Amino acid sequence: MTELAPKTTSGTTADAVVAQPVPLVEAKNLALRIPIFKANDRSIKISPLRLLTDLYFGRTKRAVATLLEDVSFKVHHGERLGLIGSNGAGKSTLLRVLAGIYTPSGGKLTVRGSAKGLFDVSMGMLQDATGLENIYMRGLQMGLNFDEIKELIPGIVEFTELDDAIEKPFNTYSSGMRLRLAVSISTMVEPDILLLDEWLGAGDARFSTKVQDRMNALVEKSRGLVIATHNENLMRNLCTHGLVLSKGKVLYCGELDEALAVYKDHGEQDAPAKLDGRQRGASAG
Incomplete structure (x- = not known):
């Protein structure tokens, strides 16, 4: 999206104009909803007929699954946000929204700078193409x-x-060679905002050390980081802030220690009202 200039207040010459820092990522009330299809909805033979009859009789509504609801947060320059939550909480889904893979159903998302996600690094490799051809293909993607x-x-x-x-x-x-190529391609670009769904590792001990060094360099060079991981030690080493998700909703966003405490206290309870004054959907900054 086009970067918006920070708002300033005009007045007399004695008035001080304070420029507010512009966040790299700004999410306001994000929602993601997808229709639920039954298995027989995918039938080539009956789907067109069913679509026509549904349109004729006004039966066009389908059940909808809400994957994210009312998600708000900000990531400023230099901040590293850890997404915390159990499996199915919405962490990977939110990362893919930030990467532009999914389009939000509601709310507003502003990303200032290039955002790149390292998800499923081996996906999309062409089996019959050479390693070199795959580098070109993935680079174009x-x-x-x-x-x-x-x-x-x-x-x-x-x-x-x-x-x-x-x-x-x-x-x-071999599987090891495939992983080496996929990791090397996926880490060849240095984005402004790095999005990670778990920390990337690959190969034997020596090559894994190379990957760790490259990953650390990517994090250091990035202006902002958003990572989902179940590794608390890794999160403490990397992150400055935490966002706790439960069933697609924000329980807390703020300082990392407090975020981890909220997660441990409440787990998968979707009960923001019970957070004893802790912020819900706050800025990470």
């Missing part, structure tokens, strides 16, 4: 042009340690 990809290729190939195998079809690679 990430919004790079041919010249930009060509400039990055030597570093990517060197990082993979695949040597001549980079010219061989992807379907001839």
Whole structure:
């Protein structure tokens, strides 16, 4: 989205104008709802007929699943936000909304700068294409042009340690080789806002150390970080703030220690009213 200039207040020459910091990520009352389809709705034979009859008789409403509801928070420059919650709380869904994979059903999302998510790094690799061809293909998917990809290729190939195998079809690679290539491609771009669904690791001990070093460098160079992880030690090492989700709703957003305490106290109870004055949907900053 186009970056909005911070609002200023005009007045006399004696008035002081204080510029408010503009957040990198600003979510206001985000909601995500998806229709629920039954198995027989996917039948090629009956779906067109059912659609026509439903339209004719006005039966167009379907059951809807609410994945996110009234989610509000901000991430400012230098902040690292950890998403906290049990499985199914909405952490991965929220990350994919921030990455632009899902479009919110309601609310407003403003992202200032480039946001890139490291999710399912091996997904989308072409089995019959060579490793080199997959680098070009994935680079184009990430919004790079041919010249930009060509400039990055030597570093990517060197990082993979695949040597001549980079010219061989992807379907001839071992699982370790596939993971090396996927990780190397996925981490070749340094975004302003880094989105992580769990910390990325790969390969044998030596290569895993290389990946950890690259991941740490990506975090350090990013202007902001949003990560979902069940690893409390990792979250304490990386994050400055925490956002607790339960069933797609925000229980708390603020200081990390308090966020972890809220999660431990309330777990999957979707009861913001019982938080004893703790903020719900607050800014991370």
